[in-house]
Amino acid sequence: xxxxxxxxxxxxxxxxxxxxxxxxxxxxxxxxxxxxxxxxxxxxxxxxxxxxxxxxxxxxxxxxxxxxxxxxxxxxxxxxxxxxxxxxxxxxxxxxxxxxxxxxxxxxxxxxxxxxxxxxxxxxxxxxxxxxxxxxxxxxxxxxxxxxxxxxxxxxxxxxxxxxxxxxxxxxxxxxxxxxxxxxxxxxxxxxxxxxxxxxxxxxxxxxxxxxxxxxxxxxxxxxxxxxxxxxxxxxxxxxxxxxxxxxxxxxx
Amino acid sequence: xxxxxxxxxxxxxxxxxxxxxxxxxxxxxxxxxxxxxxxxxxxxxxxxxxxxxxxxxxxxxxxxxxxxxxxxxxxxxxxxxxxxxxxxxxxxxxxxxxxxxxxxxxxxxxxxxxxxxxxxxxxxxxxxxxxxxxxxxxxxxxxxxxxxxxxxxxxxxxxxxxxxxxxxxxxxxxxxxxxxxxxxxxxxxxxxxxxxxxxxxxxxxxxxxxxxxxxxxxxxxxxxxxxxxxxxxxxxxxxxxxxxxxxxxxxxx
Numbered sequence: 001x002x003x004x005x006x007x008x009x010x011x012x013x014x015x016x017x018x019x020x021x022x023x024x025x026x027x028x029x030x031x032x033x034x035x036x037x038x039x040x041x042x043x044x045x046x047x048x049x050x051x052x053x054x055x056x057x058x059x060x061x062x063x064x065x066x067x068x069x070x071x072x073x074x075x076x077x078x079x080x081x082x083x084x085x086x087x088x089x090x091x092x093x094x095x096x097x098x099x100x101x102x103x104x105x106x107x108x109x110x111x112x113x114x115x116x117x118x119x120x121x122x123x124x125x126x127x128x129x130x131x132x133x134x135x136x137x138x139x140x141x142x143x144x145x146x147x148x149x150x151x152x153x154x155x156x157x158x159x160x161x162x163x164x165x166x167x168x169x170x171x172x173x174x175x176x177x178x179x180x181x182x183x184x185x186x187x188x189x190x191x192x193x194x195x196x197x198x199x200x201x202x203x204x205x206x207x208x209x210x211x212x213x214x215x216x217x218x219x220x221x222x223x224x225x226x227x228x229x230x231x232x233x234x235x236x237x238x239x240x241x242x243x244x245x246x247x248x249x250x251x252x253x
Numbered sequence: 254x255x256x257x258x259x260x261x262x263x264x265x266x267x268x269x270x271x272x273x274x275x276x277x278x279x280x281x282x283x284x285x286x287x288x289x290x291x292x293x294x295x296x297x298x299x300x301x302x303x304x305x306x307x308x309x310x311x312x313x314x315x316x317x318x319x320x321x322x323x324x325x326x327x328x329x330x331x332x333x334x335x336x337x338x339x340x341x342x343x344x345x346x347x348x349x350x351x352x353x354x355x356x357x358x359x360x361x362x363x364x365x366x367x368x369x370x371x372x373x374x375x376x377x378x379x380x381x382x383x384x385x386x387x388x389x390x391x392x393x394x395x396x397x398x399x400x401x402x403x404x405x406x407x408x409x410x411x412x413x414x415x416x417x418x419x420x421x422x423x424x425x426x427x428x429x430x431x432x433x434x435x436x437x438x439x440x441x442x443x444x445x446x447x448x449x450x451x452x453x454x455x456x457x458x459x460x461x462x463x464x465x466x467x468x469x470x471x472x473x474x475x476x477x478x479x480x481x482x483x484x485x486x487x488x489x490x491x492x493x494x495x496x497x498x499x500x501x502x503x504x505x506x
Contacts, residue, residue, distance in 0.1 A: 018456055019427070020284030021472065024277070027299065032272030044308075046280065046297040052297075075257070077458050078439040078445040101269045108438075116441030151460065185329040185361075188369030192331040204269055205330050207404065211428045219274065 006169030008034055009061035011083055013054060013072035014150055017046045026071045026155055033159055038169035039067065049073055051102040054085035062089070063144055067166065072150030074139065076116040083140070084148060087124035090142050097123040098140050107136040131161040141165065174221040176227045179239040180248065184216050185194075190238045191218070198231055200224060259422030262314035263297040266307060266325035267333055267403055279324045279408055286412055291422035292320065302326055305460050307338035312503055313400055315342070316320065318416060325403030327392065329369040330467060334451045336393070340377035351378040353391050358391040384414040394418065427474040428481045432492040434499065436460075437469050443491045444471070451484055 010030055016022040023037045027044045033129050034041060042065055054073075061068040073082030087094035100121035101113070108117060120137035123129065130139035130146065139148045145161050148155045179187070184207045195203040201222035208215050220231045238246055263283055269275040279459065280297045287294060295318055301305050307326075314321040324351065326335030340347035353374035354366070361370060373390035383392035385407055392401045392411045399415050401408045432440070437460045448456040454475035461468050473484045 016459065016472070017281075018284055018297065019474070020281040020286075020288065020294075020429070022459070023281045028270075028273040028276045031271055033273075042301065043275075044271065044299040048295065075458075075460070077441045078448060079455075079457055091317035112438070114388065114438065119441075125295070133493070156493070174274070185367065185370035185373075188330045188372070195331060200467075202268065202332075204332055205328075206269060207328070219269070221272065230350070242481065 003038065003168070003170045006037075006039045006067070006167060007042045007065040008039050009042055009065040010052075011057050011061060011070040011151075012044065012046045013049060013066065013070060014046075015079070017072075018048060018155065021089075025058060025152055025153045026150070029152065029156060030069050030071075033156075036171065037163070037166055038171040039166065040169070042174065049079045049081055050134055051085045051088070052127045054082060055089045058086060058089040058145060062143060066169075068145040069199050070118060070145065070147045071155050073122065074137065074147060076119050076137075079212050083122050083124065086140075086142055086145065088146055089126065089145075090221070092124040092126060092142065093126045094122050096121045096184055099129060101137050103129070103132070103138050128165075130158050133157050133160075170223050171225055172221050173225050173228055175232050175246065176220075176221055177218045177232060177239070179216060179218065179242075180215040181238055182216050182242050186242050186245075187216060187218070187238065190241070194231060198222070198227060201227060201231055203231070256291065256421070256423045259290075259320070259420060260295045260318045261292050261294045261320045261322060262295055263316040264307075264310050264314060264323040265297065265299045265319065265403075266302060266303050266323060267299075268332070270325075271301060273387065278405055279403070281410060282405065283322050283324075283412070286409075289422040289424065290416070290419055292440050293420065293422070296439060299456070301454055302332050302334055304334055304338045304341070307335060309344045310396060311339060311342040312474050315396060316425065319422075321398040321405075323398065324408050327390065327400060327402055329372050329390075333372065336377065339393075339395055339398065342398075345375065345377040345395065347375050347377045349374045353382060356382070356385070356389050356391050358480045384409050386410050395448055407444040423476050425474050426481055427472055428485050429473075430471045430485060430488045430492070431468060431472065432495075435469050435492055435495050438493050439498075440469060440471070440491065442486075443494070445482060447487050447491065451475070451480060454480060454484055456484070 010027050012024050016023050031041045073080050081095050100123050127140040127142045134157050148158045170241045172192050184205050201220050204219045206217045218235050263280050265277050270277050284294045293298045326333050353376050365504050377395050378391050378394040380395045387407045387410050454473050459470045459471045471488050
């Protein structure tokens with residue numbers, strides 16, 4: 001395991017996500033997509049369509065993380081300001097680029113390519129285009145920042161053209177154990193003891209309150225599958241012990 | 254309309270949201286819940302269960318926004334570190350508090366109140382408790398920061414005890430117009446002209462690529478319902494014009 005830890009930050013851009021009108025699903029999709037590549041999402045932000053906020057967030061994330069993914073704000077309308085903001089974040093000029101126009105021509109006739117649609121061919125100088133097989137208007141890469149569409153189906157399709165550009169890191173595996181009738185508060189102490197003996201594993205517990213099945217899901221994540229199998233046995237053993245205690249309590253009550 | 258603009262920031266805390274294992278829904282729920290109170294969410298962040306990151310984010314948001322809502326990390330296990338981090342963010346001491354223990358006793362017997370569960374009664378000094386009618390373990394308020402549970406059903410129930418503590422602001426209304434068969438690129442120019450004549454209205458357009466119905470939804474948001482009705486008529490008129498142009502194009506092709 002000589003590979004590096006590779007990190008990512010996600011910037012979701014759009015007023016509609018902060019008004020609650022639209023539910024963001026891009027963050028969790030990108031996170032799940034990055035997992036098998038061994039790239040860990042460290043932080044995600046949902047921000048407004050506001051130039052200085054986009055500039056500051058992208059600059060900060062670009063310095064902090066190996067890769068940055070932005071989604072949203074690269075369409076044809078007046079509130080689509082992401083491309084201009086990214087150019088400013090890296091002090092690049094921005095203009096309509098012929099290679100991007102060429103992509104748009106796969107969808108639009110010369111007549112349809114009005115001023116608004118040509119906005120989608122405004123690309124920061126030196127950026128590398130990201131193909132959009134659905135609606136053709138490209139995303140683009142500047143340094144370690146990948147600027148993608150906000151519409152989930154298009155964003156997902158764009159990731160295909162991003163994958164080969166990413167260095168892969170230490171892959172994390174995860175195992176989950178569901179414990180029915182066990183309470184998080186009873187498991188907390190034995191769980192923390194188990195975690196302390198596995199340096200490279202993070203152990204989380206997620207109680208289930210909604211469904212009829214009251215219980216806890218334990219999730220262990222780490223780079224070593226064998227180690228995770230061992231920890232799984234220990235968690236199952238802990239659950240067995242806690243269940244036994246519960247049964248005795250019930251008998252005594 | 255003498256009311257102030259009141260803002261909010263949301264901090265969603267939990268590794269499981271950044272691995273993509275869990276889909277965050279707290280952000281959009283809180284945003285929709287705040288809308289009728291005239292409180293505007295300016296930014297949302299999903300961050301790890303990591304003390305210094307929680308401290309820095311909460312400090313920054315507490316200064317930037319009228320209110321801050323955090324969700325997650327106040328359970329009984331070793332990875333629940335939000336309460337301690339909030340205390341540190343405001344340089345407060347933290348300890349087990351009797352009023353919080355009292356709430357826990359509504360659910361747990363003295364025997365069940367082990368060290369792990371008592372963690373849920375650790376409250377920063379001077380904080381005001383937030384009732385949890387589902388699992389009893391309270392949230393708390395420090396200054397303008399409301400610390401809530403991460404489990405959506407519990408978080409939602411806690412908001413009931415938060416509502417009366419919030420100053421309400423200028424309420425924003427929104428109207429939506431769906432246009433079938435219209436493309437965002439054709440609407441962009443007339444739309445930007447409409448927006449320019451309404452200073453207090455923000456106008457967004459959201460293309461629909463997924464369903465069979467290809468089209469655009471136009472959403473106008475602003476404080477004046479009458480003004481929104483006027484803009485709605487203008488948008489409908491614009492859609493009518495664009496549809497006519499489309500029909501003529503089809504006839505000529």
